[in-house]
Amino acid sequence: xxxxxxxxxxxxxxxxxxxxxxxxxxxxxxxxxxxxxxxxxxxxxxxxxxxxxxxxxxxxxxxxxxxxxxxxxxxxxxxxxxxxxxxxxxxxxxxxxxxxxxxxxxxxxxxxxxxxxxxxxxxxxxxxxxxxxxxxxxxxxxxxxxxxxxxxxxxxxxxxxxxxxxxxxxxxxxxxxxxxxxxxxxxxxxxxxxxxxxxxxxxxxxxxxxxxxxxxxxxxxxxxxxxxxxxxxxxxxxxxxxxxxxxxxxxxxxxxxxxxxxxxxxxxxxxxxxxxxxxxxxxxxxxxxxxxxxxxxxxxxxxxxxxxxxxxxxxxxxxxxxxxxxxxxxxxxxxxxxxxxxxxxxxxxxxxxxxxxxxxxxxxxxxxxxxxxxxxxxxxxxxxxxxxxxxxxxxxxxxxxxxxxxxxxxxxxxxxxxxxxxxxxxxxxxxxxxxxxxxxxxxxxxxxx
Numbered sequence: 502x503x504x505x506x507x508x509x510x511x512x513x514x515x516x517x518x519x520x521x522x523x524x525x526x527x528x529x530x531x532x533x534x535x536x537x538x539x540x541x542x543x544x545x546x547x548x549x550x551x552x553x554x555x556x557x558x559x560x561x562x563x564x565x566x567x568x569x570x571x572x573x574x575x576x577x578x579x580x581x582x583x584x585x586x587x588x589x590x591x592x593x594x595x596x597x598x599x600x601x602x603x604x605x606x607x608x609x610x611x612x613x614x615x616x617x618x619x620x621x622x623x624x625x626x627x628x629x630x631x632x633x634x635x636x637x638x639x640x641x642x643x644x645x646x647x648x649x650x651x652x653x654x655x656x657x658x659x660x661x662x663x664x665x666x667x668x669x670x671x672x673x674x675x676x677x678x679x680x681x682x683x684x685x686x687x688x689x690x691x692x693x694x695x696x697x698x699x700x701x702x703x704x705x706x707x708x709x710x711x712x713x714x715x716x717x718x719x720x721x722x723x724x725x726x727x728x729x730x731x732x733x734x735x736x737x738x739x740x741x742x743x744x745x746x747x748x749x750x751x752x753x754x755x756x757x758x759x760x761x762x763x764x765x766x767x768x769x770x771x772x773x774x775x776x777x778x779x780x781x782x783x784x785x786x787x788x789x790x791x792x793x794x795x796x797x798x799x800x801x802x803x804x805x806x807x808x809x810x811x812x813x814x815x816x817x818x819x820x821x822x823x824x825x826x827x828x829x830x831x832x833x834x835x836x837x838x839x840x841x842x843x844x845x846x847x848x849x850x851x852x853x854x855x856x857x858x859x860x861x862x863x864x865x866x867x868x869x870x871x872x873x874x875x876x877x878x879x880x881x882x883x884x885x886x887x888x889x890x891x892x893x894x895x896x897x898x899x900x901x902x903x904x905x906x907x908x909x910x911x912x913x914x915x916x917x918x919x920x921x922x923x924x925x926x927x928x929x930x931x932x933x934x935x936x937x938x939x940x941x942x943x944x945x946x947x948x949x950x
Contacts, residue, residue, distance in 0.1 A: 721781030912945025
C-alpha cells in the first residue's frame, strides 16, 4: 500500500533526526571537536581550544524554531567547542530589534533574515560576504538559481538559504461540502479567480457564528513582513506593480489603474461584502473561524504539529493561489546571515552550513515542510512532485514574483502594509491612500540615490 504524505514525513523524520549526529559533512572548516572542560582560565575542549560562543537571533515561529533547536543540539554534540546561544524573538518585534541592534553596533553573530531585507542590510555593510564559504563548502551549485539571485546584492552573496516560499489557497473542505460548493482544482495551473473565491466566500460567510468566508492574508493585519509579502500579490495579480523594473520609482506603477483596481477589490472584502475579518482570531483557519485561507507550505507542517485532528484531505484542502488578470504567487523566504562584526566568522559559517547545507536542508524540509531552496532536497522527496506540495513547487517555478530588490525595501514594506491597512481596516479612499504610499516610497528611495 502506498504510504500517505504524513506517514512518509514521519518515517523519514526519524531517519533524518537520527542522522543529525553525523552532519559533520555539512562543514569542511577545520574546527576541532572534543569534550569540553574548564581549566580555570575559561572553558576549553580536549584539544585545548577555548569554547566559542555565538549568538543567533531568529523568530519564534513554529515548527521552524523547534527544528532549529534540534539542529543546534546535534551541532553542539559534534562541535562542543562551539556553543550557540539562540534567542527567539516574536515575529512582530523581530525587524525592529534587529535594526536597533545594528544601529547600536551590537548585533548577534548570526541572524535569520527575511529575503528582501537583505538588500538594505547589505547596502549598510553590516553583513559578511559569504561567496568564499559557499564556493568552498556550501555546495553553491545545489541552490536553485532564483533563490541564489535573491541572496545576491551588487554581485555578492550575503546569506545562506533556509528555504523558498510560495502561497496557496487553503479551504475548509467540510464547510464547502456542507454549503454545496464544488471544490477547487488541485491543478497548479487552474487557479480560481477572485470572483470565484468571493462567490464561495459569500455563501460560507456567517460572522454572527464567528465564521468569515475569506481571509486574504495569512496573519491578518500583522505588524510584520508577512502582511505585505502576501498583500503585494493582489497588485501583481491585477497587472499592477509596486516599483518600476529598475526599482527607482513607485510613480506610474503603484498608482496605476491596475494597482488601484486591486486595492479597491481589497477594500470591498472588508467593508462592503464583509467576508474578511478585520480582527483575525488566533489559528482562525484550524479553529473554523475562516473558511478560505491563504498560507504557505509551512502551514501544512504547522497544522499537522498543532492540530493533528484537523487533517489534510479530510478537513481541509489546498488549491493554487487565486488569480485575476495574472496568476502570481510571491517568493523569497528566510535565510541565515552572518553579521560583519562577528569575531568568529569561521565558526559562525560552520553552524550556518550545518543548518542550511545539503543534509541540514533535508532535515529542515522534513520537519517544517517549508518549500526547499536546494535542488538535492527536491530530488530526495518524491512527495514534492505530488499533491499538495507540487502546488507550491510548480507555482514557484511558473508564477513566482519576488518582492522589490532595493535597499529601500523596509520603507516599501512599511508603506504597503500601511496602505492595505488603511484601505481594509480604515475603509479609506483608495486614491488618497495610494498617493500617500507613493510619496513615502519615493522619499525612501531618494535616500539611496
